[in-house]
Amino acid sequence: MRRLPRRRSGHHRPTTPHHRRVRLSPADLLRLGLVGIRTRRMRAALSALGISIGIATMIVVTGIPASSQRALNADLTALGTDRLQAVADRTSGDETVSFPPESLAMVRRIGPVRAVTGVANTHAVVRRSDREGALEASGMTVLAAQSNLLGVINAKMRSGRYLSSATGRIPTVVLGSVAAARVGIPDLRPGDPPPLVLINDRWFSVIGILRSVPLAPDIDRSVLVGWEAAHSMLGFDRRPTQLFLRADESAVEDVHAVLPATINPQSPSEVRVSRPSDALAAKRSTEATFSGLFIGLAGVALLVGGIGVANTMVISVLERRREIGLRRALGANRGQIRGQFLTESIALSGLGGLAGVALGVLGTIGYAAYRGWPPVVPLPAVTSGLGGAVLVGVIAGVYPAVRASRLSPTAALASA
Structure with missing residues (x-):
């Protein structure tokens, strides 16, 4: 009687289509990351508001003194510097x-x-x-x-x-x-x-x-x-x-x-x-004073805005563990979970940064027009504000996303 060959361990079973790892394209990842923003518009708006206020503050506290300095420089130049x-x-x-x-x-x-x-x-x-x-x-x-x-x-x-x-x-x-x-x-x-x-x-x-x-x-x-x-x-x-x-x-x-x-x-x-003219020495003194003031105010505003972004992103990710557990139970792997929430964090931070830039520019122009100053919107403040918002959003979203992706589906659902 012939002996049938022994079946090998299940670790070497051929891979079926059900077990293949699915890779998301950048467009799919972006659409998936925007799901939370579209479905929770009020929460997303309130979260972006905190970011935008920080960025707007940074632009305003640099733009208004810059406008004031330009007006002062024009007055001092008229004195013959x-x-x-x-x-x-x-x-x-x-x-x-x-x-x-x-x-x-x-x-x-x-x-x-x-x-x-x-x-x-x-x-x-x-x-x-x-x-x-x-x-x-x-x-x-x-x-x-x-x-x-x-x-x-x-x-x-x-x-x-x-x-x-x-x-x-x-x-x-x-x-x-x-x-x-x-x-x-x-x-x-x-x-x-x-x-x-x-x-x-x-x-x-x-x-x-x-x-x-x-x-x-x-x-x-x-x-x-x-x-x-x-x-x-x-x-x-x-x-x-x-x-x-x-x-x-x-x-x-x-x-x-x-x-x-x-x-x-x-x-x-x-x-x-x-x-x-003595006004020349006064003008150069004010330029140095305003330069130091710009750096100090911009640093404080960016720090406050960064804390707000981090707090918003951490709460936003931690409050959605039920969604994480459900997606994990449906077959999403850890990388997809991390990618989804990082994309959402970047998108939310970017939208908040854009809104903050718009508010800061409008506030600076409006106040300068009210005082009769030439409006000045420092380009470094705009670019650093928008880039800083996105960067802080990424940093703030990495830890909660990684921690949530490591949870098992049952633990994530149970903690919700």
Whole structure:
């Protein structure tokens, strides 16, 4: 009688389709991870709210000070933090020295200099009419000025227009704010014929009046004549007595050091250069202060937001052990359980981060508009906030997901 072959152990049975491990595609994993968010929309919204508040806080506490700093920087720049003034110093007598005619061109060659202009005292006499005496005793001076003066000294027109390349060649003048009051011309009305002033023995039409110029108070008491008109009509020799320039803030001190020798190489001691504005030092101090404040506030807000994210993710995963046990009983393996909850954690954190970014940006823009500041939304705060939310969500979801995936179906169902 033939002996039948002994059946081998069940450990070596051929694998049937029922025992094959099923791998989920990224799209399937994403749909599976979003099931909890779609089925528990209110809980998901409340969970994302905690994340979004933390991220919005981080953006707001960095965006609002940045907007404030930009507004402060603009105000300090308007005070002349990037401007210098060079004046021809007086000799032992009353005679005023002047700069060489090529001094303007020489200053323009300095690399950090962005703009330069010059004025010159023509020593002309101003009168309101030919029946009145000279007004020079009132402290007014007649200055030859170039067409780019307004932009360099940050001056504005109160009425009328400034000297252009065309009007600067004909007998026209622009009055400073104080000079306009002293000659009795407080304003210019559109459509009316321009008033006249007598300079030496020639009439000049008044085409504009300046506002007060804080950066150059001498301009307020001046009567400005075009550079070419002063040369042809007042005997001006094209030698400036005062220069105004605008340079890069970071190089103002360097320009200050080389300016005397550049303007007048033969007699640099006759050039008196105003030192950089005290506002420049104040501006750099506020920049350093705000930089440290940004780092501190951003760190605190990110820490608070991270704690909220971790707490939300841990509770969200632990409260769903019944679902974990049911899926395990239906054949889901540990990797699928981990993947599902990690995907849900990342998606929930990402949605909360996006909502927080939107809230933070809108809050920053709204508050800046209310205060009249230029809105500034720091890009590093946005990217780090969104990336930090996702990263913290991943870290917070790893431990609960791994712990839940290790539970047996019966233990998971029993603990629910």
